[in-house]
Amino acid sequence: MKPYMFLLLLGIHKVVTVYHSLKYFYTASSGVSHFPEFVAVVLVDDIEILRYDSKITKATPKQDWVIRVEQDHPLFLQNSTESFRVAEEVYKKNIDIAKQRFNKTEGTHILQMMTGCEWDESDGITYGNLQFGYDGEDFIAFDLRTERWITSRPQAHSTRAKWDRDQEDRAYRKKYLTQTCVEWLRTYLMYGKSVLMRTGTGTLWTLS
Ligand SMILES: *[C@@H]1O[C@H](CO)[C@@H](O)[C@H](O)[C@H]1NC(C)=O
Ligand SMILES: *[C@@H]1O[C@H](CO)[C@@H](O)[C@H](O)[C@H]1NC(C)=O
Numbered sequence: 001m002k003p004y005m006f007l008l009l010l011g012i013h014k015v016v017t018v019y020h021s022l023k024y025f026y027t028a029s030s031g032v033s034h035f036p037e038f039v040a041v042v043l044v045d046d047i048e049i050l051r052y053d054s055k056i057t058k059a060t061p062k063q064d065w066v067i068r069v070e071q072d073h074p075l076f077l078q079n080s081t082e083s084f085r086v087a088e089e090v091y092k093k094n095i096d097i098a099k100q101r102f103n104k105t106e107g108t109h110i111l112q113m114m115t116g117c118e119w120d121e122s123d124g125i126t127y128g129n130l131q132f133g134y135d136g137e138d139f140i141a142f143d144l145r146t147e148r149w150i151t152s153r154p155q156a157h158s159t160r161a162k163w164d165r166d167q168e169d170r171a172y173r174k175k176y177l178t179q180t181c182v183e184w185l186r187t188y189l190m191y192g193k194s195v196l197m198r199t200g201t202g203t204l205w206t207l208s
Pocket of ligand 2 (some may be wrong): 103
């Protein structure tokens with residue numbers, strides 16, 4: 001491809017995409033030394049804003065502007081800490097369950113949850129996703145379109161059956177992924193705007 005064509009395509013890409021994301025990663029591990037058993041990180045436009053782990057046991061701001069969120073929403077850090085602590089307990093149990101399902105309790109194991117939402121500022125379209133991985137492979141995922149859990153792994157069948165039966169939970173997940181998450185993303189962007197611009201996250205913010 002000729003260099004000027006590349007630039008042309010890059011230019012088009014820049015114009016059509018004003019894309020933001022809020023992502024949560026929970027990682028529970030077992031048998032991994034020098035690593036906390038549970039780690040939660042929150043990212044906005046792929047920049048870490050909040051971290052919690054089973055050693056620190058507190059939601060910790062990773063960007064200065066997150067402290068301003070706390071100033072305007074006084075329970076923000078406390079609520080985050082509480083929900084991470086609950087998640088820590090749940091994920092420690094979950095990794096034990098997974099180890100038994102795979103009939104392999106020895107060695108190192110990792111359970112990961114990734115959830116979040118994306119928002120294209122230019123057309124307002126949002127995307128949400130929620131998925132679990134175990135030992136580096138897909139375990140189970142939420143299909144937002146059908147509001148059902150999907151998996152290709154026999155070890156996740158009973159989980160899928162149980163979670164699919166819980167209609168209230170599925171409705172909550174959908175609402176979270178399509179509304180609550182996007183609202184928080186917009187809030188974070190408002191507070192972090194200048195900083196997120198300064199750190200130069202590629203083509204982000206070019207139209208704002
Ligand atoms: C913190 O939790 C309380 C009680 O659930 C809720 O009313 C409040 O809106 C939450 N605040 C934030 C900033 O998340
Ligand atoms: C689990 O693993 C043990 C040892 O590898 C084996 O003897 C046993 O049959 C396995 N059980 C199941 C249900 O796969």
